Amino acid sequence: MSPIYVDFDDVLSDTTSAFLKILKLEFGKSVNFEDIISFDLKVSFKLTESEYEHFFRRVHQAEVIMAFPPIEGAIGALEEWVKLGYQISIVTGRLTTAYEASLDWLAKHNAPYHSFTMVDKYSRENIDTKIAISMEKFSEMKFSLAVEDSATMALHLSQKMGIPVALMDRPWNRRVNLNHKINRYKSWSDLRKDFQNP
Numbered sequence: 001m002s003p004i005y006v007d008f009d010d011v012l013s014d015t016t017s018a019f020l021k022i023l024k025l026e027f028g029k030s031v032n033f034e035d036i037i038s039f040d041l042k043v044s045f046k047l048t049e050s051e052y053e054h055f056f057r058r059v060h061q062a063e064v065i066m067a068f069p070p071i072e073g074a075i076g077a078l079e080e081w082v083k084l085g086y087q088i089s090i091v092t093g094r095l096t097t098a099y100e101a102s103l104d105w106l107a108k109h110n111a112p113y114h115s116f117t118m119v120d121k122y123s124r125e126n127i128d129t130k131i132a133i134s135m136e137k138f139s140e141m142k143f144s145l146a147v148e149d150s151a152t153m154a155l156h157l158s159q160k161m162g163i164p165v166a167l168m169d170r171p172w173n174r175r176v177n178l179n180h181k182i183n184r185y186k187s188w189s190d191l192r193k194d195f196q197n198p
């Protein structure tokens with residue numbers, strides 16, 4: 001039985017809602033969650049290149065990461081899957097500088113998991129390749145199910161890797177044409193109903 005892939009930001013942790021508070025505090029900008037229709041936050045938040053660089057560094061700081069609340073129902077769902085005998089693989093495209101803080105967040109919220117993998121999902125600069133694996137290497141991995149919010153990753157997982165995907169419904173993934181291996185879910189409680197037995 002292959003493990004279940006669980007993405008971190010906006011799947012386990014309520015990341016983008018927290019970003020909106022930082023955007024207001026640091027740039028005086030108000031953006032509605034429902035208006036974040038691009039996964040590229042520089043576009044969704046209408047930031048210049050230098051503003052975005054500042055913002056991106058800021059949101060990877062440990063105290064910012066540690067303050068993200070868990071998404072409702074996420075930790076409970078992982079606990080249930082572990083009881084059913086599944087292994088949980090947490091797979092994130094966060095910058096490698098966020099490695100320790102990410103593990104600390106999982107410990108703080110008692111999130112059960114068996115592996116934590118950083119993948120260079122978005123070809124970012126400043127990725128420590130001793131910590132993060134490439135998309136090529138990642139693509140050799142096998143999973144029973146993947147829970148994601150990125151439409152790009154959902155398409156890669158389903159089309160290139162043949163893995164069924166539970167796509168957490170977010171404003172930034174609503175415009176993408178999905179395929180038969182991707183199911184959209186409004187919440188973790190909806191997902192749990194379908195995947196008592198993934």
Ligand SMILES: [Mg+2]
Nearest residue numbers: 007009010149
């Ligand atoms: Mg995510």
